[in-house]
Amino acid sequence: MPGALVVENISKRFATSAGALAALEGVSLAVPQGRFVSIIGPSGCGKSTLFGVVGGLVPDYEGRVLIDGAPVHGTHDDIGMVFQEESTFPWLTVLENIMFPLDARGMARNECRERAERLVHLVGLDGFGNSYPAELSGGMRQRTAIARTLAAEPKILLMDEPFAALDEQTRLLLGDKLLQIWRELAQTTLLITHSITEAVQLSDEVVVMTYRPGRIKRVIPIDLPRPRSSEIVESAAFGRLVGTIWHDLREEALRGLAQTEPQGVSH
Amino acid sequence: MTAERHGRAVAAGLVGLAAVAALLEFVIRAGLVSPLIVAPPSSLPQAFALLAREGYLVAPFLITMAQAFAATALAAAVGVPLGFILWRRPLLGRAYEPWLGAAFAAPLILLYPLFLVIFGRGYATTVVVGALAAFIPIVLQTRAGLLGVPPVLINVGRSFHLSEPRLLWKIIFPAAAPAIFTGLRLALIYALVNIIGIEFLIDFGGLGRVVSQMYFQYQIPAMYAAIVLIVIVSLVFLSLLQRLETWWRPR
Numbered sequence A: 001m002p003g004a005l006v007v008e009n010i011s012k013r014f015a016t017s018a019g020a021l022a023a024l025e026g027v028s029l030a031v032p033q034g035r036f037v038s039i040i041g042p043s044g045c046g047k048s049t050l051f052g053v054v055g056g057l058v059p060d061y062e063g064r065v066l067i068d069g070a071p072v073h074g075t076h077d078d079i080g081m082v083f084q085e086e087s088t089f090p091w092l093t094v095l096e097n098i099m100f101p102l103d104a105r106g107m108a109r110n111e112c113r114e115r116a117e118r119l120v121h122l123v124g125l126d127g128f129g130n131s132y133p134a135e136l137s138g139g140m141r142q143r144t145a146i147a148r149t150l151a152a153e154p155k156i157l158l159m160d161e162p163f164a165a166l167d168e169q170t171r172l173l174l175g176d177k178l179l180q181i182w183r184e185l186a187q188t189t190l191l192i193t194h195s196i197t198e199a200v201q202l203s204d205e206v207v208v209m210t211y212r213p214g215r216i217k218r219v220i221p222i223d224l225p226r227p228r229s230s231e232i233v234e235s236a237a238f239g240r241l242v243g244t245i246w247h248d249l250r251e252e253a254l255r256g257l258a259q260t261e262p263q264g265v266s267h
Numbered sequence B: 001m002t003a004e005r006h007g008r009a010v011a012a013g014l015v016g017l018a019a020v021a022a023l024l025e026f027v028i029r030a031g032l033v034s035p036l037i038v039a040p041p042s043s044l045p046q047a048f049a050l051l052a053r054e055g056y057l058v059a060p061f062l063i064t065m066a067q068a069f070a071a072t073a074l075a076a077a078v079g080v081p082l083g084f085i086l087w088r089r090p091l092l093g094r095a096y097e098p099w100l101g102a103a104f105a106a107p108l109i110l111l112y113p114l115f116l117v118i119f120g121r122g123y124a125t126t127v128v129v130g131a132l133a134a135f136i137p138i139v140l141q142t143r144a145g146l147l148g149v150p151p152v153l154i155n156v157g158r159s160f161h162l163s164e165p166r167l168l169w170k171i172i173f174p175a176a177a178p179a180i181f182t183g184l185r186l187a188l189i190y191a192l193v194n195i196i197g198i199e200f201l202i203d204f205g206g207l208g209r210v211v212s213q214m215y216f217q218y219q220i221p222a223m224y225a226a227i228v229l230i231v232i233v234s235l236v237f238l239s240l241l242q243r244l245e246t247w248w249r250p251r
């Protein structure tokens, strides 16, 4: 199953009431087939913008997005997206949510159901297939959204801070779940996060972004052994990697803070 | 479990209603309010019997029901697409929303002579006035509901490569459904109030006419009985709408 993702020299500007805002500037990165890469950066650095550009939801950018060497425009069947915001359909049950993309493709109803039931099991929601999102916890809703995206069998999985709204423990445990799914399905994965531990726990490579305009500051290979579990956070190697990333991220986060705090604005 | 909770809510409502009826009965019997102004609740069974004897029970009930249904359906058929257009074309939406909102307050019913001239003294007049009163809340609520659809849900649909009609039908309208149904509920009530009003004023049609006849014949309990029937019409419709909504969008 191919599915190599290349992002080439992406720049994106937004027209705002305060003039043009450079959200991304010359961002290039590559996620080889079957690899897990995380992007980390301070709030407002353009991570969601990059996610939207790669997924084909944000128009009018410079640069190219390539899948297996071919440039793509707009949304693409090979790409599955999991969004930062709450995105389950509240009027559908967990099972119906997961069946949604299959239904939309016109897949036979019982085949849809079968595949959706397998995914319910894969994301650990057994017994909740007939529950509505309002009856679930935030983490369960996010797992439903992930299962829904996986149902379409994308070759490349893009996730924008899927666990941002969850507490640290849940996040670590869902990270384990995610790794288990990734091992099983072997998708090329690009995860956007602002949690250093999450990035180190999961990835082959962590890409650190600068504060506005979003550029790539550094790419840090994570050479921790696989298969990993969340217990890896205890290891010294894990701690060193977290330290290295924080060193880079700290500068950018401070810059972001200085620009958004009123007293920090000095022109 | 939910059925049980529903049953308990209905029971609680009926207890409250009985309490109000008892209070009224007491106030009237104690001579605080004249029975010539407010009929004591205990006189209602007899009043219903009177209405039934004179053939004023079933036919007017059905007539008013049919008119309210026709007016609301007509208003929905025009109002939902119009609300959709005001959402799709934001400029139009911003231009017309305030006007519609203001027109909502217009006492449309006072223009009934105009409609009599145009449509004649018949069901066309009652249904059109009812529909006119009903379509504004549908337009406003449809637009508000569509505006309130979280952009992320639309993005989910786009990421799944949904065609535009499917996006509308599978995501945008279901997401906006609660607001649209609120519009339909309001519409039904506005339609009913206006239809009853016209029936009363032009002495034509269903329950409004019964109210006016009983009033002029000084059959005060029967007049209140007819008003109770009107409330029952609206109860029936609102519960039908509720069913339609849960069928179409369970949550």
Ligand SMILES: Nc1ncnc2c1ncn2[C@@H]1O[C@H](COP(=O)(O)OP(=O)(O)OP(=O)(O)O)[C@@H](O)[C@H]1O
Pocket (backbone or CB within 6 Å): A014, A015, A016, A021, A023, A041, A042, A043, A044, A045, A046, A047, A048, A049, A050, A084, A194, A212
């Ligand atoms: N549609 C838009 N119009 C104008 N400006 C936008 C738009 N979308 C994003 N921006 C701006 O671009 C910058 C980057 O936003 P983006 O949402 O990509 O940040 P982010 O890194 O995902 O932040 P967070 O971690 O808080 O989610 C921000 O300054 C934001 O205000």
Ligand SMILES: [Mg+2]
Pocket (backbone or CB within 6 Å): A047, A048, A049, A084, A160
């Ligand atoms: Mg974001």
